[in-house]
Amino acid sequence: MAVSPAAKTRVVIADDHALVREGLRKVLELDDSIELAGEAANADEVMARLAQGGVDLLLLDLLMPGCTDVELIQRIHAAHAELPVLVLTMHADPHIARRALEAGAGGYLTKDISTELLIDAMHHVAAGRSYVDPSLSAALIRQEPKAPEPLESLSPRERQVLVALVRGQSLVDIAAALQVAPNTVSTYKTRLMDKLDQASLSDLVRYAVRHGIVD
Missing domain, CATH: 1.10.10.10 (Winged helix-like DNA-binding domain superfamily/Winged helix DNA-binding domain)
Known part of the structure; x- marks a missing residue:
């Protein structure tokens, strides 16, 4: 669901920590082309908000109450296949990043990324392009096929x-x-x-x- 250049990018923030959501709201306020379209603190709230429509990008913590691992990404992708999902997580593990991307995420960032890169990533993923944390890109490329976990x-x-x-x-x-x-x-x-x-x-x-x- 790529947005047109003239439209604002409507972003839903999904994180179970209120302080994180507050910080992300302030980041969104720095870019006039992005607007907050809602927040969610658990998996059920995410699915309920997405069902209402009017979302161009989901900014998603990887671990949300009500789902395990990448299960929520799979649920979102099954119900809203065209919705871009940008994962923002504490886990800087390329294997976890690969699982998230394979489950349907369009991008993967760690929470120590700069504000500028986060905004850039949101625009990339909302436009239908992929974006991976620069600190993980090389490791993802080097990864060889693994036996099933x-x-x-x-x-x-x-x-x-x-x-x-x-x-x-x-x-x-x-x-x-x-x-x-x-x-x-x-x-x-x-x-x-x-x-x-x-x-x-x-x-x-x-x-x-x-x-x-x-x-």
Whole structure:
């Protein structure tokens, strides 16, 4: 959904941190050709706002409550295939960047990028062009095809349990949220450790952070 040169670029900011959204609003105010079209703090709010239309670019944090990893990008791409998505994240990992781009993102930036580059990237992606953080571009080019990540073998329910576990929720709380027995959650935990080759819950936490599953 590339915008015409005369039109303002209508941007929705999606980030679960209020301070980040406030800072991004101030960045948008620096460019008269960009206007704020809405904000979202979780995956459901993102999908609800996009369903209303009137959006030229989604500025998206990679990890939003309600979705895991690049799942939200996939949902957005399935429902709004023409909508440009620019990921703005803390994760400076080329493997995570590649997953986001393959899921449908048009651009990928880390949160330490300059204001000037962020504005430039928004214009590029809104116009239908790709934009990757300069610090990651060379690494993405050098990447060789990899064997499928163990994460790709996880079912949606296993991903839910993984996120809940690494965020410190107890087996009982997870079971209540998923409406299953605690023993079932325990089985999921064992299966996750086996699939991801992790020996303990602390190992799972480190693995999840390293692979961009949680902050």
